[in-house]
Amino acid sequence: MSDHTIGVSVNGERYEREVEGRKLLVHFLRDDLDLTGTHVGCDTGNCGACTVLLDGRAVKSCMLLAVQADGADLTTVEGLAPDGELNTLQRAFSEHHGLQCGYCTPGMLLSATYLLAQNPKPTEEEIRRGIQGNICRCTGYVNIVRAITAASGQ
Amino acid sequence: MLLSELEYARPESVEDAVKLLSREDARALAGGQSLVNVMKTRVASPELVVDLNRIDGLRGIRAVDGALEIGAMTTYSAIVESAEVAAARPILAEVARTIADVQVRNRGTIGGNVCSNDPTNHFPPLAAALGAELTIAGSDGERTVGAEEFFEGVYLTAVKPGELLTSVRIPAKGGARDGWASVTLGKEGTGIVNVAATVSNGTARIAIGCVAATPVVVTASADETAVADAVRAAELDPPGDVHASAEYRRHLAEVLAARAVGSAT
Numbered sequence: 001m002s003d004h005t006i007g008v009s010v011n012g013e014r015y016e017r018e019v020e021g022r023k024l025l026v027h028f029l030r031d032d033l034d035l036t037g038t039h040v041g042c043d044t045g046n047c048g049a050c051t052v053l054l055d056g057r058a059v060k061s062c063m064l065l066a067v068q069a070d071g072a073d074l075t076t077v078e079g080l081a082p083d084g085e086l087n088t089l090q091r092a093f094s095e096h097h098g099l100q101c102g103y104c105t106p107g108m109l110l111s112a113t114y115l116l117a118q119n120p121k122p123t124e125e126e127i128r129r130g131i132q133g134n135i136c137r138c139t140g141y142v143n144i145v146r147a148i149t150a151a152s153g154q
Numbered sequence: 155m156l157l158s159e160l161e162y163a164r165p166e167s168v169e170d171a172v173k174l175l176s177r178e179d180a181r182a183l184a185g186g187q188s189l190v191n192v193m194k195t196r197v198a199s200p201e202l203v204v205d206l207n208r209i210d211g212l213r214g215i216r217a218v219d220g221a222l223e224i225g226a227m228t229t230y231s232a233i234v235e236s237a238e239v240a241a242a243r244p245i246l247a248e249v250a251r252t253i254a255d256v257q258v259r260n261r262g263t264i265g266g267n268v269c270s271n272d273p274t275n276h277f278p279p280l281a282a283a284l285g286a287e288l289t290i291a292g293s294d295g296e297r298t299v300g301a302e303e304f305f306e307g308v309y310l311t312a313v314k315p316g317e318l319l320t321s322v323r324i325p326a327k328g329g330a331r332d333g334w335a336s337v338t339l340g341k342e343g344t345g346i347v348n349v350a351a352t353v354s355n356g357t358a359r360i361a362i363g364c365v366a367a368t369p370v371v372v373t374a375s376a377d378e379t380a381v382a383d384a385v386r387a388a389e390l391d392p393p394g395d396v397h398a399s400a401e402y403r404r405h406l407a408e409v410l411a412a413r414a415v416g417s418a419t
Contacts, residue, residue: 002161021162021203024155024190043155045191048257057231057260062155063190064261065183067162068205114256132342133255 006070010035011079019066026050028066029076037077037106041136048134051107052076058114060133077106080113089113089151098147100138107134112148121152155194161202166209168291168320174204176293176316182206184227184266187258212265212320217242220326226265226319231256233264243284243324245332249276249350252342265319268304271311271368274345278305279363282371283350284332286324292317305368330354333418335410339397346398347406351414358415360385362407365392378412385411 002021007014010033017032029035029052041049043062050061053075080087086094089112099105108131115122115130122130127148131141165171174180181200183189184207192198206212212227217238224233230250233239239247253259253267253276267277268288281288281301289298290313304312313319336348348363358376361369362385374384385408392403 004162020159022157022160024157027156043194045187045258048255051257054260058257059260060257063186063258065162065186065190065203065205067164068186068207111256130256133257 004067004070006067008069008072008074010074011076011082021065021067023066024062025052025064025066025069026061028069029061029074032066035076035078039103039106041103041107047104047136048107048111048131049104049136051110051134053110053114056114056117058111058133075110075113077109080109089116089148092147092151093144096143096147096150098144100136100141100144104134104136104138108144112144112151115148116152121154122148124149157190157193158196158199160193160200162205163202164205164208168209168211168318171204171206171209171318172291172293172316174202175318177202178315180204180315182269182318184269185229185258185262186266187254187262188266188270188272206265206318215239220328222246222324224264224322224324226269226321227263228265230259230262230264230267234259243327243332245284245334245350246280246324249280249334252276252336252338254342264322268322269311269313269319271305271307271309273308273367274348274364276345276348276363279348279361279369280334280350281322281324282361282369283352283359284324285352285359286322288312288319289321289323290317291320296320298323301369302371308367310367328354331418333414333416335413335417337406337410347392347403347410349407349410349414351411351418353415353418358418360411360414362388362390362411365390365403365407372411374415376415378416381412381415382408 003018007016029038039049041047045063052061179201183203183205212225214225215236215238216223233250234247286301288304331353333351337346345364351360353376360372372384374380394400
């Protein structure tokens with residue numbers, strides 16, 4: 001019905017694409033750019049599996065239209081290890097077995113990245129608040145909290 | 155989820171937005187943290203989505219003689235992080251900080267919160283307790299309404315088709331003390347009952363959310379018994395659901411009103 005040309009920078013790379021007005025950002029990333037690290041979880045804005053950074057801020061990409069990201073800088077989980085080498089946070093998740101079923105991991109990593117950018121030495125309480133938007137069906141999140149603590153050098 | 159087909163417009167001025175919104179099938183898109191989800195379920199299927207995110211004049215917080223002028227498109231995160239809010243009316247930041255989660259706070263806006271007027275939203279009772287004034291732009295210019303006139307019903311406000319909320323004015327605190335108390339589904343989840351209160355010269359102005367279509371405003375002398383009595387006298391008729399019976403919500407309204415007044419600072 002209405003197509004729009006949008007230009008976005010994703011993980012430092014420029015893309016220009018035609019998108020329908022109704023396309024959600026998460027589908028644009030996955031289907032149009034083939035960046036399938038960003039997951040569709042609940043698709044209702046609750047689970048945070050689709051979290052990406054939009055101009056440096058953590059957002060849920062299932063609650064944004066792709067066309068709204070026109071001109072924005074995006075970071076997805078693929079951008080955390082551009083050369084295929086895990087970054088400090090990812091290594092900490094690996095070392096501390098920081099996963100539940102694993103489906104939430106990309107979103108957890110982006111929320112943790114955002115948290116540490118805002119607050120480099122968070123307390124446990126602050127970490128738990130920071131990943132509040134990524135709580136899915138599992139429980140505990142103990143190892144994820146440990147991994148983020150370790151990544152912050154504490 | 156694939157949304158219904160839609161037309162997307164991104165005006166850069168309030169005038170252009172108002173023109174677009176005069177179309178009957180148009181909806182304003184603020185932070186999108188509610189609207190996009192209801193579009194997924196087809197509860198709303200606007201043919202024209204008017205994205206307000208590029209109207210610079212709708213963002214920002216200004217302190218004017220102790221009062222705050224908050225642009226409708228100001229995000230919860232901006233309110234949480236604002237030095238002006240911290241100095242003038244910190245309750246706004248304290249409450250905004252408990253809305254949903256950080257991703258939602260990075261997109262969701264004060265204007266979207268009051269205009270959607272879901273009875274469980276945080277800002278309607280807070281705006282009502284603090285005596286907020288809301289400015290609405292239309293094709294004939296601007297008008298300003300008080301919070302009590304603004305909230306008209308469930309999902310209904312004084313903002314009519316072809317109109318747009320532009321700013322929320324929060325009066326100067328003066329010597330008042332502000333408080334908030336709520337019981338939620340899970341920590342900082344959806345409100346079962348929300349109460350905002352402001353205490354000035356020994357009188358508490360209390361606004362109760364989640365118990366009626368619009369915030370219920372009660373005034374009482376600022377002591378616990380008087381507050382609980384005044385809430386009881388309001389004869390609330392709240393909804394009951396799987397989370398809380400009507401009776402329990404009535405009980406919470408009394409307890410939380412006393413707590414909001416008692417903890418006001």
